[in-house]
Structures are given as structure tokens and as C-alpha cells.
Amino acid sequence: MTHTSDPYEKVFAPLRTAGIWDVQVPGYIDRDHAPAPRFAPLSSSVYLAVQDGGLLRLQSLGNHGQLSLHMVAEPALPPELDGTDEEFALGAWGDHYLGDSHEQSVSAARYALNAESDPTAGTVRCIEFQFEYGQRLFVDPGYHWGIRLQGAGAYEHWLVEQEQQAGPLGPVSTFLWTP
Numbered sequence: 001m002t003h004t005s006d007p008y009e010k011v012f013a014p015l016r017t018a019g020i021w022d023v024q025v026p027g028y029i030d031r032d033h034a035p036a037p038r039f040a041p042l043s044s045s046v047y048l049a050v051q052d053g054g055l056l057r058l059q060s061l062g063n064h065g066q067l068s069l070h071m072v073a074e075p076a077l078p079p080e081l082d083g084t085d086e087e088f089a090l091g092a093w094g095d096h097y098l099g100d101s102h103e104q105s106v107s108a109a110r111y112a113l114n115a116e117s118d119p120t121a122g123t124v125r126c127i128e129f130q131f132e133y134g135q136r137l138f139v140d141p142g143y144h145w146g147i148r149l150q151g152a153g154a155y156e157h158w159l160v161e162q163e164q165q166a167g168p169l170g171p172v173s174t175f176l177w178t179p
Contacts, residue, residue, distance in 0.1 A: 007119040008177060011056070012109060016179040018052035018102045019103035020129075022094035023137060023149070026078045028086035039091050042078045043146025045137060047090070048129070051103050058127070058139050058147065065142035066116050066123045097137040097151060104131040106179065111157055112162070112172040125172055128155035 027041040047055040055075060059068045077088055092107050098104050098154045111127040113119070138154035141147050 002068055007124065008069070008111075008124075008175075010179075011071070011122050012106075014050055014052065014054065014056070014071055014075045015109075019105045020048045020056075020094075020102040020131070021051050022049040022092050023047070023093040024049055024055070024075065024099050024159050025149075026075060027089055027091055028084075029089050031087075039089060041091055042080050043143070043148075044078055044080065045076075046147055046149065047072075047075055049094075051163065057124040058141075060141035060147050061123060064116070065114075065125060067126060067139060067141040067147070069116055069122045069124065069127070093149070097135055097149070098131060099133065099135050101133050104135065106130065107132050109177040110174065111177070112159070112174050114172045115170045126155075126158060163174050 024047040026045055027039055027043045029037050030040040031037045043060070045057060045059045047057055049055055055072050057070050057072045059070070061068055073167060075090060081088055094102060094163070108130040109127055109132070111124040114125045117123050117125055126138070126140045128136055130136050130161065136141050136152045136155070138150040138158070139147060159174070
């Protein structure tokens, strides 16, 4: 594993001093679902809500296993909802990945790059955020339906799968960012 703070420092810089208070998943309110309306998540993007303001947007690119990371001021309407009458909503999934301790600092980010990854554009193959109280959030855009979110152990499992089944984009390189 290589230790680096560059070239993703611009992306990670806001995480040096501010905690994450929620994991937000865009979706819509499905009012046609009986017996009650339900939240229907969409899987093309996920947001980490930063305590000092703004969101770290994790966006699946082209459904081919790349993830862009960019700070944004507010969530964007998912393209899947453009031109529909569905009601946009954000699902709060922080309890699943941050546990009982809201507003946790990111203590590390482990990420992998492959031949398609572009550090200057802020794209990675996948990333795992490690939080100060031990919780982990693994974000993998290579899932068939979009972004897959998982907890502790998922990054290690993913690496083993990559070693056993080298893809057409070559081997992955792993990196570690720490504040």
C-alpha cells in the first residue's frame, strides 16, 4: 500500500478539519407503493454530509466502475428523475455507517486505482472511508445497479476478488490518505 496525500488532497482537504454527520442517498418517494409511500433509493450517487457545510459527492461514472469525488454545495437532481413527476428525496443512511456517533472525523481513506482512474479528474476505482470510532464505509461503483455501500471488511474482500480475477483494465494499485 502506498501512502499519499496528493493528487487527491483537493478532494480530501475539507475532511481534515470537519466531521461527517450523515451518509445521504438520493432517491424519490414512490407513492404508488401500497400500503404506504416508500423511499426508493437511486444508486448513481451518494453524498457524505460535511459538518462545516457542503457535501462530498461520490458519483458513479458511466456505470463502468469509476467513482468521481467532488465537493458540492447541495445535492443535484439525479438524471433518472429529470423530466419525471417523482418527488426527489434524500435518504439518511448515516446511522448504518456512522453508528450512534454522529459527526465523526475521517481517520483514513483507502482507495484503489486502475487503468481508467484519473487522479487529475478526482476519479478512483473504489474507496473506503475509515471513521474515528472504527466504523467503515466502502463505496464501490462497480456493482450492476450502481454504487454499492458496505461496511467493515468489504474493502479487503474486494481486493481479494481483484487479485483472483484480474479485469481487462489491469491490476489495481492501492493508496492511503490520512488527515
